[in-house]
Amino acid sequence: MSPRVFLAAFILLLGASNAWAQLTSEQKLAKDRGIVLFNQLKAVSATPFLTVAAEAGDPEAQYFLAESLRAKNHYMNSEARHWYEAAAAQNDLYAMIQLGRSKNDICDLKNDCPANEKKAAEWLNQARDLAKPKADLGDAEAMFIMYELTLDDSWLEKSASAGHAIAQYWLAVGYKQGDGVFLPWKRSEAVAKWFKASAEGGYPKSMMEYAAILYEKGDLDGFRHWNEQAALAGYASTVYGYGSDLAHEPDTYGFPLDIIKGYALVYSLKELDGGGGLQARVESKLPKIAAKMTPEQIVEAQLFAQKWKLTHPPLSFFPDRLSH
Template identity: 25%
Template sequence: MKKMLSTLLLVIALSSSCYATNYRPDYLAQPLADIQQLAQNNNPEAQYYLAKRYSFGQGGVKQSDRKALKWVKKSAEQGYVFAQDWLAVMYKSGKGTMQSNQKALEWHKKSFPKLKKMADQGNKKAQNTLGLIYDTGSPIGKKSYKEAVKWYKKSAKQGLADAQFNLANMYFNGNGVKKSYKKAIIWYRKAAEQGFDRGQFNLGNMYFSGNGVKKSYKKAVIWYRKAAEQGLADAQINLGYMYEKGLGLKKSHAKAIEFYQKAAKQGNKIAERNLNILRKKK
């Protein structure tokens, strides 16, 4: 009978939306009650931040795409450019609403000129958002990795962790730039040191694999732990795996189970599988 083995996640995490608690993104900076009050009083920025909380299930609310849509739409209708861009993406993907290319295009046309103007004026959030539009081709338009790199780089140099993480991914994959693990490491580290959870996770993977840096299980564990402690399921899985195999730290099935359970409670299927395999070994 074929022996089943636990799974380690070495796929580089993508997407720039910031979930890290130590990083404290803007939408988590204020108490929930304050944000809700401001949102009810038609403050467009507060409505956008409340939508973010519902989208990610953070900051004291349960995850709800429908509630995220409700609040991002209120914000967008008041002209908040980041909400308009996000609403276009939601219509394009059908997240929380019926998929509609027409509505996606309508909101994209409203947001893009304003985003471009803000980015040209040096707004780092607008620069990163513009980078995402060119990187993904979403909500509407053709991909241009070179343009994406251009805008990510402008934002990253201003210290935005989201953009530093995105730029690192471009170097890792060789999209719009010459592939370079060493440059990817530089930008993952910058994002990771700001507390960006997926930057920490990716940096851990680079140390585990020895891509662009000397292989070190101990350093991989350090960065997996930082991300795992912030609740990133992929990092919890990898830290559990390191405990299971005794890589970079003392072997402990109890600790492995602890971290697999944390990820499994978030609904992660790989964690559930690893947990079942490990329990059968006992």
């Protein structure tokens, strides 16, 4: 795996934080574990770990704790709002956007929100006031935030052009769904261009989209390459498919047979313990692969899985930073 792709995947997983210096080593470990669990779609399990760092004042942990609480309850309750507001007070723009988008806060439903509580529009205006100057100076992430705030496609295009991998992904998705004006044969070129740029920037969802485009063109080498890169980045859905392909269960895309590695990758997904809904598929697939292996090979594969975990990014479904 290239250092660039590994670094991009790690940044997408953990995000940038200016508050790490304020945390003890134990608090940092709790925060990191919490974000890993959150990205594995295990919001309930993530909550106690994120709480440790959130209570220590880390704004990123506060944001992901709020996201976890909102996911667990399916609405913006007072506890989630508290942690969004704590992160927003430290200029977390994503927290401001979530506060600004909230339409089902429990106090709104009961019509008893505190009189001094900021209105949704105020949070969005504050986020815009902070993001716009950075965007005007060419900050790619700030441009993407301006797109989220305004839904003005020109900001998305600017962010993509400035190299923001997630903006590139969403620009490609939009073009694929019919946004923009193109000559018929140019649309597919634009879609491929931006998925490729995003894939090269380390975004696993784009790796799989670009792989599918290459497969449709008959480029099986390219398809296999991007599948492998997505698996190396820890994209859980692809780890399952890549492992199955290596074990030739089934042999669909011409991957070289490596039954030890294939079993190991599928086996590694047991760690998710139901997160992301892969468990039933894993429990069904492993016996099929194991039926073609000796007991010694299965032990070797399980050791391989342990080594893989230590040398690769944590498993993740790479959920959107701004959930809906």
